[in-house]
Amino acid sequence: MAIVYVDNKPCEMNPEENLLHGCLSNGFKLPYFCWHPALGSVGACRQCAVKQFKDANDRLGKIVMSCMTPAAEGTRISIADPEVVAFRGGIIEGLMLNHPHDCPVCDEGGECHLQDMTVMTGHDYRRYEFDKRTFRNQDLGPLVNHEMNRCIQCYRCVRYYRDYAGGNDLNAFASRDQVFFGRSEDGVLESEFSGNLVEICPTGVFTDKTLKHHYARKWDQQFAPSVCVHCALGCNTDAGERFGTLRRIVNRYNHEVNGYFLCDRGRFGYEFVNSKVRLRQPVLRGRPTSAALARKHLDQTVAEGRAIGIGSPRTSLEANFALRTLVGADHFYSGIADPEAKLVRLMLEILRQGPMRTPTLREIEECDVVLILGEDLTNVAPRMALAVRQSVRQQPMEAVKKLKIPLWLDHGVRDAMQDAKGPLYIATPYRTRLDDVATATFRAAPDDLARFGFAIAHALDSGAPKSQDWPPADEIARALKAAKKPLVISGTSCASEAVIEAAANVAMAAHAALSFTAPECNSIGAALMGGNSLSAAFQAVRDGYADTVIVLENDLYRRAPSAEVDSMLKAAPHVIVLDHLSNPTTEKAELVLPAGTFAESDGTFISSEGRVQRFFQVSVPQIEVMASWRWLKPDHWQNLDDVLRAMGRALPELEAACDAAPSSTFRIAGAKIPRSPHRESGRTAALVNINISEPKAPDDPDSALSFSMEGTPEQPPAALIPFFWSPSWNSIQAVNTYQKEVGGPLRGGDAGVRLFEPAPRNGQPYFSAVPPAFSPRRCEWLLVPMYHIFGSDELSLAAPGIRELTAKPHVALNSDEFAEGAEVEVICADGTFRLPVTIQREMPAGVAALSVGISPVVGISLPAWGKIARPK
Ligand code: SF4
Numbered sequence: 095m096a097i098v099y100v101d102n103k104p105c106e107m108n109p110e111e112n113l114l115h116g117c118l119s120n121g122f123k124l125p126y127f128c129w130h131p132a133l134g135s136v137g138a139c140r141q142c143a144v145k146q147f148k149d150a151n152d153r154l155g156k157i158v159m160s161c162m163t164p165a166a167e168g169t170r171i172s173i174a175d176p177e178v179v180a181f182r183g184g185i186i187e188g189l190m191l192n193h194p195h196d197c198p199v200c201d202e203g204g205e206c207h208l209q210d211m212t213v214m215t216g217h218d219y220r221r222y223e224f225d226k227r228t229f230r231n232q233d234l235g236p237l238v239n240h241e242m243n244r245c246i247q248c249y250r251c252v253r254y255y256r257d258y259a260g261g262n263d264l265n266a267f268a269s270r271d272q273v274f275f276g277r278s279e280d281g282v283l284e285s286e287f288s289g290n291l292v293e294i295c296p297t298g299v300f301t302d303k304t305l306k307h308h309y310a311r312k313w314d315q316q317f318a319p320s321v322c323v324h325c326a327l328g329c330n331t332d333a334g335e336r337f338g339t340l341r342r343i344v345n346r347y348n349h350e351v352n353g354y355f356l357c358d359r360g361r362f363g364y365e366f367v368n369s370k371v372r373l374r375q376p377v378l379r380g381r382p383t384s385a386a387l388a389r390k391h392l393d394q395t396v397a398e399g400r401a402i403g404i405g406s407p408r409t410s411l412e413a414n415f416a417l418r419t420l421v422g423a424d425h426f427y428s429g430i431a432d433p434e435a436k437l438v439r440l441m442l443e444i445l446r447q448g449p450m451r452t453p454t455l456r457e458i459e460e461c462d463v464v465l466i467l468g469e470d471l472t473n474v475a476p477r478m479a480l481a482v483r484q485s486v487r488q489q490p491m492e493a494v495k496k497l498k499i500p501l502w503l504d505h506g507v508r509d510a511m512q513d514a515k516g517p518l519y520i521a522t523p524y525r526t527r528l529d530d531v532a533t534a535t536f537r538a539a540p541d542d543l544a545r546f547g548f549a550i551a552h553a554l555d556s557g558a559p560k561s562q563d564w565p566p567a568d569e570i571a572r573a574l575k576a577a578k579k580p581l582v583i584s585g586t587s588c589a590s591e592a593v594i595e596a597a598a599n600v601a602m603a604a605h606a607a608l609s610f611t612a613p614e615c616n617s618i619g620a621a622l623m624g625g626n627s628l629s630a631a632f633q634a635v636r637d638g639y640a641d642t643v644i645v646l647e648n649d650l651y652r653r654a655p656s657a658e659v660d661s662m663l664k665a666a667p668h669v670i671v672l673d674h675l676s677n678p679t680t681e682k683a684e685l686v687l688p689a690g691t692f693a694e695s696d697g698t699f700i701s702s703e704g705r706v707q708r709f710f711q712v713s714v715p716q717i718e719v720m721a722s723w724r725w726l727k728p729d730h731w732q733n734l735d736d737v738l739r740a741m742g743r744a745l746p747e748l749e750a751a752c753d754a755a756p757s758s759t760f761r762i763a764g765a766k767i768p769r770s771p772h773r774e775s776g777r778t779a780a781l782v783n784i785n786i787s788e789p790k791a792p793d794d795p796d797s798a799l800s801f802s803m804e805g806t807p808e809q810p811p812a813a814l815i816p817f818f819w820s821p822s823w824n825s826i827q828a829v830n831t832y833q834k835e836v837g838g839p840l841r842g843g844d845a846g847v848r849l850f851e852p853a854p855r856n857g858q859p860y861f862s863a864v865p866p867a868f869s870p871r872r873c874e875w876l877l878v879p880m881y882h883i884f885g886s887d888e889l890s891l892a893a894p895g896i897r898e899l900t901a902k903p904h905v906a907l908n909s910d911e912f913a914e915g916a917e918v919e920v921i922c923a924d925g926t927f928r929l930p931v932t933i934q935r936e937m938p939a940g941v942a943a944l945s946v947g948i949s950p951v952v953g954i955s956l957p958a959w960g961k962i963a964r965p966k
């Protein structure tokens with residue numbers, strides 16, 4: 095650490111960083127706009143000025159931008175020097191000349207970095223009396239709102255959108271005081287990470303358009319720490335609620351997982367919680383009933399009959415465990431289709447026993463050579479794709495380091511790197527959104543992808559099984575061998591065990607990290623919970639072995655062909671379903687129990703990294719909604735801690751769930767952690783239209799969080815942070831004050847417990863089942879699944895903003911027989927679908943990729959052979 099004197103006070107600062115970073119890390123209130131820990135410094139706004147002195151005798155000093163000056167040993171600066179205070183005042187006055195004074199009606203008001211910085215700088219009077227510059231705003235689609243008059247030209251938006259996230263359709267236009275940030279014309283922002291503009295922009299130019307539909311100020315919402323339910327990466331979020339409506343999702347910084355950014359599915363998919371098709375009351379044989387009668391019916395049916403339970407990979411460990419306890423371990427069945435369950439179990443075994451480390455998303459950003467085998471990351475694990483986009487900078491960065499350019503000096507680094515990228519190798523059946531930064535892409539059928547992987551592993555280690563000679567495999571092997579931090583990514587997207595095994599072989603041979611994607615937010619947890627197979631559940635009902643089937647948060651029509659589900663449900667005398675949204679399975683139920691979503695329940699998920707993480711209810715559920723584990727629990731479990739303890743005893747591998755967050759008895763100086771930010775006006779007025787006496791805040795027996803603004807003013811442990819706020823820091827930038835060092839881990843450690851660490855290298859054998867080469871069939875196509883960030887996820891499909899962006903289901907193939915856009919019939923064992931064709935010339939002959947998860951292509955088992963023909 096370097097010692098830097100700030101107004102004569104010696105402070106420890108990271109010498110590899112700049113003075114602004116050092117000052118903020120030391121708790122100084124130094125205003126800034128254009129700098130961001132994830133984007134580095136460009137010195138555009140001039141707001142972070144400090145005075146720098148040559149030595150202790152220098153009285154004159156010179157004004158420098160703290161974000162552009164290294165925190166070198168012995169540096170002497172002043173934040174409080176009157177000249178530099180006046181300079182910063184002049185800058186903010188200039189930035190505010192054209193800024194509308196519309197804080198009271200601005201969506202950003204109350205959590206605006208510009209507001210905070212204006213107050214911090216002391217600018218409180220407008221001398222400018224002339225007309226302000228005005229712009230025409232753009233319609234940027236259903237997710238992000240645009241109000242360009244609020245812009246202060248800090249350039250953060252374009253730097254994030256283009257340089258960090260790889261988007262092309264947002265830019266800076268025009269010049270002088272007419273500089274405009276937007277698209278060349280109205281239209282939906284193309285980046286799947288556009289929602290981060292809402293937090294990156296320090297003013298109210300880019301705001302959350304979904305929040306606009308049910309707007310509430312930050313201080314009027316209550317928040318809870320949560321975990322995203324829309325893919326398996328487990329990004330940390332904070333959910334904001336008011337009066338029973340979930341208002342929005344914001345990023346909850348976790349240094350090791352999502353850092354500062356979410357994907358748009360994760361940020362905007364939350365609106366399914368407010369959906370019109372939410373189930374809010376128990377329904378028995380088509381009639382609404384009370385919670386007490388519903389529970390009585392459940393108990394009676396289970397006691398008198400032969401009940402089995404079908405769990406779910408999209409709900410918590412606790413809910414799955416409560417169902418397993420209710421029906422008995424022998425009668426508990428996995429809610430994952432058999433082929434997918436097999437793949438997830440295979441990945442689990444590799445992660446448990448292999449010598450490869452499963453990296454965090456932050457570690458992925460630092461990898462210097464990446465091989466992706468079989469995954470279209472942007473569409474299945476979006477935040478991982480964003481991490482891989484950062485990894486392609488690592489190897490070129492070595493040259494920057496040799497030139498001794500500080501890594502935070504953004505323009506210097508980019509000038510030195512130019513367009514150098516990679517190495518990143520992508521081997522998939524079809525085109526991916528990361529191809530634009532790939533060193534090379536390789537398109538093949540799943541079996542050939544596996545063979546390609548086996549060839550790479552063999553090129554790295556001749557002891558690994560061989561498939562065939564493949565020159566590109568040698569090149570990739572050389573790159574992986576030369577890398578300091580090599581990484582292999584694979585997963586379940588190709589539905590191929592061979593692809594997963596080949597990826598494991600490459601990682602083992604290259605001594606590389608190995609990252610797997612998984613299909614749903616708790617696929618790994620559900621696999622660890624175990625249970626009999628889903629097909630066995632269907633069989634048990636059809637054979638009459640079971641007469642009651644309890645389905646937990648799982649639309650079975652998405653797991654198996656509808657004819658199979660129909661016949662099973664028809665054979666079951668009693669069908670009991672717990673879920674949040676009405677769906678084809680709930681429609682077949684004798685009893686429907688309204689289950690709390692992530693926003694109305696507490697629970698634990700295990701991410702694809704193997705990170706065990708807790709989410710907390712943000713509000714007390716309305717009407718008769720309850721967390722699934724509460725519907726199912728035995729009487730002697732009083733609260734979440736009881737469930738966790740019982741689960742740890744029954745399934746020791748899941749004991750770590752107890753440590754995912756402090757228990758319900760946790761207190762700071764005897765106080766709970768408030769879910770609500772402070773309100774100057776007091777909370778008493780919030781419900782005055784209902785009752786002028788302030789009602790008692792609801793109890794929360796399950797967590798250390800309170801449903802009120804009363805509680806500890808201290809910063810809570812990472813797993814319990816409901817919102818980021820510090821004195822003077824009302825915007826999301828308050829996160830700086832929660833970190834040990836700005837941009838680094840949170841104080842007290844980041845949230846979550848990792849389950850899998852690499853096993854010692856004990857000569858674990860390579861996988862040896864090399865599949866035969868793919869051979870196309872005459873008049874038949876190998877149908878492989880193709881996922882879409884907007885559409886393939888069941889829950890976010892019920893969010894209006896996401897639904898508007900949902901991909902049109904189609905079939906992608908390489909053929910001269912069909913024209914682009916032509917409608918074809920895809921005929922396979924699980925059904926016949928009419929879909930438009932998309933021609934992808936680089937796809938292998940004989941392979942067709944089918945949009946899955948979007949009606950009509952749901953519940954089918956792929957890969958499968960099928961026919962594609964013009965409709966008759
Ligand atoms: S739109 Fe926001 S982020 Fe972009 S330059 Fe303007 S103030 Fe900065």
Ligand code: SF4
Pocket residue numbers: 322323324325326327328329352356357358359360361475476477478
């Ligand atoms: S990457 Fe996955 S977990 Fe993260 S925000 Fe997006 S959908 Fe949610």
Ligand code: FES
Pocket residue numbers: 114125126127128129136137138139140141142143159160161162
């Ligand atoms: S933050 Fe330093 S110049 Fe903008």
